[in-house]
Ligand SMILES: Nc1ncnc2c1ncn2[C@@H]1O[C@H](COP(=O)(O)OP(=O)(O)OP(=O)(O)O)[C@@H](O)[C@H]1O
């Protein structure tokens with residue numbers, strides 16, 4: 305009883321004292337005292353703290369979003385930390401975030417830092433045009449005082465770069481086209497964007513595994529080569545020329561490159577570009593980390609010397625490129641300045657000062673007829689890597705079989721290597737000279753009939769094609785023999801001529817030669833340059 309009486313009188317005394325303090329010290333003074341106390345505590349604390357609030361005035365704070373993204377994938381949550389799940393707009397994958405009041409520990413440059421996610425109810429909404437969130441959210445960064453100079457601002461730069469990278473990878477690629485013929489949209493952009501959802505990857509791309517690995521390594525070196533390009537004073541860009549017969553996977557390769565690097569794709573339609581100046585404008589409006597593609601470059605522009613061989617008039621004039629750089633229209637007449645693109649305009653596009661107005665860009669040209677391209681386009685340093693996309697080889701065929709017939713893994717496929725169908729495919733695939741696109745078609749047609757039957761169907765197709773080619777060959781030989789019987793002489797000469805002709809006509813033969821030397825087949829010591837680049841990276 306006495307105890308309770310003593311406690312009651314103590315509380316009464318405390319309330320009295322509080323009343324005296326309140327009466328003696330006005331509210332402002334009390335707040336100032338509290339601030340001073342806080343400052344004193346902080347002055348003696350071994351840590352310093354930084355708040356990253358969700359809202360900066362009325363607008364959202366970009367750093368808050370970046371920190372959230374960064375922490376969700378990079379830093380290790382402390383044991384028991386709760387993660388929130390979200391899917392950003394346009395994204396195809398989920399990201400994890402730190403839930404309220406949880407902490408994560410991160411290390412940077414050898415220093416440990418702690419992030420805490422603080423969520424508190426908002427006091428009063430007040431007036432605003434835009435409703436504010438009901439909760440105030442912020443991340444608080446705690447670092448040791450001694451580490452401050454080491455961490456700031458490098459750590460924040462690191463977070464922003466990492467977050468941008470995560471965002472790019474989690475969002476779908478964009479494909480931009482210049483189909484509006486130079487007309488700008490309301491924001492002054494000449495490119496039309498659409499989500500790029502091409503499913504092709506290097507896993508699904510059918511080509512020789514060693515060449516594929518070399519291209520992937522080259523791309524990786526390029527993407528990680530920021531320091532290398534800076535050190536060597538080279539513009540951070542790379543050119544690839546993909547060439548080969550139709551249906552061998554050139555466009556699929558571009559999609560695989562974009563998916564591999566997480567880059568956007570700019571599909572440049574040269575026939576829609578009317579002048580060099582417009583070409584330059586298009587280039588200036590591309591972003592970093594992108595692949596700029598000109599497909600079928602031999603078809604979309606005319607690379608012959610117009611002055612030497614004027615073309616026949618065409619109903620729809622298209623831009624032409626002259627070797628000497630003169631402005632000449634497709635219809636043969638000399639155009640005024642700004643009327644057409646020139647070869648030098650295109651070369652400047654990939655190679656000149658303007659090409660360096662952004663970083664980390666890849667140029668890809670494709671063609672079915674490399675022999676039609678002007679040597680100036682192929683010379684050393686312009687297109688760093690020439691990649692020949694050939695007819696289907698046996699290793700490439702195995703990738704297609706895996707893709708289309710649902711083999712679980714390489715082992716399952718290898719177990720069939722002694723089967724008649726597989727041995728037949730290996731024996732006939734080269735002779736059939738079939739493109740991966742045609743193989744895919746046959747496999748799609750037969751995919752319901754079971755693996756062995758589908759392979760047998762493919763083998764029948766290979767044999768039929770090889771026989772047709774063989775018949776064509778023997779018909780040619782018979783015709784040659786007929787000519788000879790009709791009074792010709794020099795049988796060996798004619799046979800040799802036939803041989804040469806076949807070798808020229810068959811890209812496969814050419815491909816075999818390229819394969820021996822690998823994917824780099826550039827003239828003028830380009831191999832050495834590319835090799836050199838790779839070695840230094
Ligand atoms: N190397 C390959 N690996 C996997 N699939 C391929 C390959 N080549 C072709 N295909 C299949 O064939 C189709 C056509 O291929 P793609 O468009 O990539 O050929 P291309 O070489 O660009 O042809 P073109 O020269 O006519 O533009 C693709 O949709 C793909 O399914």
Ligand SMILES: [Mg+2]
Pocket residue numbers: 554555556599670
């Ligand atoms: Mg294509």
